[in-house]
Amino acid sequence: MKIGILVGMENTFPPALIEKINSMNAGVTAEYIKIGGVKMGEATEYKVIFDRISHEIPFYRSFLKNAVLNGTIVVNNPFWWSADEKFFGYSLATKLGLAVPKTILLPQKDYIKGVTDASLRNLEFPLDWQGIVDHVGMPAILKPHDGGGWRDVYKVDSLEELWRDYDQTGTLAMTLQEFIDFTDYVRCYCVGRKEVLIMPYDPKNRRYLPQEALAHYSPEMIDRITRDTILINEALGYDLNTVEFAIKDGVPYAIDFTNPAPDADIWSVTEPYHNWIIEKMANLLVDYAKNGQPTSHYHRWYKWLNPEAASPIASRAGELAQELAAGVEQMAQKASDVLSEVIDQITEPIKPKRAPRKPAEKETKAAPKAAKSTKATKTTKK
Ligand SMILES: Nc1ncnc2c1ncn2[C@@H]1O[C@H](COP(=O)(O)OP(=O)(O)O)[C@@H](O)[C@H]1O
């Protein structure tokens, strides 16, 4: 059984992980994948693929989706990774009860070539900038709705600064977020939606701090951070992610939790954290290789490719079609009765001498209509 690793330029974490898995003698081996032209519908030789780079290489992302279709477990799920972005995450987290800084999604400053005013008729113009700023307050953080690596993140202190920086953001969709004047900041690894490592972090100097920096955290704070980290990852479905919290007045605000390929380099995260993530990821990947459920099971299309899973759906679809057809028949009958009565009422005074219709006649006239619509519904549903 094999685990394939897909990597970019990082050169400490992947080799150490491969070495660790291979040293476990668990009947599972790990190696770097080699990919050329990919045949549609063709399975890979890997039970599990660990992806560290497809966010930068669309060819890999597409390859991984095909691998999922063919039964491979991919960490992280390439379909959700493609769909996810920060703003959705903030909305979800706030509904899950996490503390999230107030955030507003902003229309883009610029649009791709070919998009003109005519294409943008749904956009409010001018924007209610004052209302937006009043909602999040000042200072605020302006950052991409789908970002990473601290790129295009601005701190603004006034409406004028916001406009100045917003004007630099081009075609990026940006969010404006309440600034949390934090006293502490943590970045938490979450593996398998179970294992959490809270790493104190100093964003000003961009460095990880040793565990001792957590000494003044209350047990309640540690519990809350751990619980919030697991909850958001359960909801998003990531097997590996980091969640960042800015802590202010005893409240951990969730700042960034769309990191499906988080930094694990020994020189930046430091050795203890690097060792932790190697150990946990090796265990997770080996466990997935032996006992994991294929990523395809999360998707609707899986049921249509798998006869046992598809049959309950097909029979339910059949039942629904029958219920619908019966409903349509009843409605058509009622409609035709009402119609006949209306026709009778209209035509009686005009043709007073016309013989009254027999009830049977009404039914015969209405019947073909009802039958026709029923038939049509049945055909469409099949
Ligand atoms: N709402 C905020 N309040 C205070 N600082 C913030 C806020 N949002 C981001 N930051 C700072 O900016 C950094 C980068 O923002 P983040 O959302 O983590 O983006 P990225 O995905 O680029 O890492 C954070 O590590 C934090 O130091």
Ligand SMILES: [Mg+2]
């Ligand atoms: Mg971040």
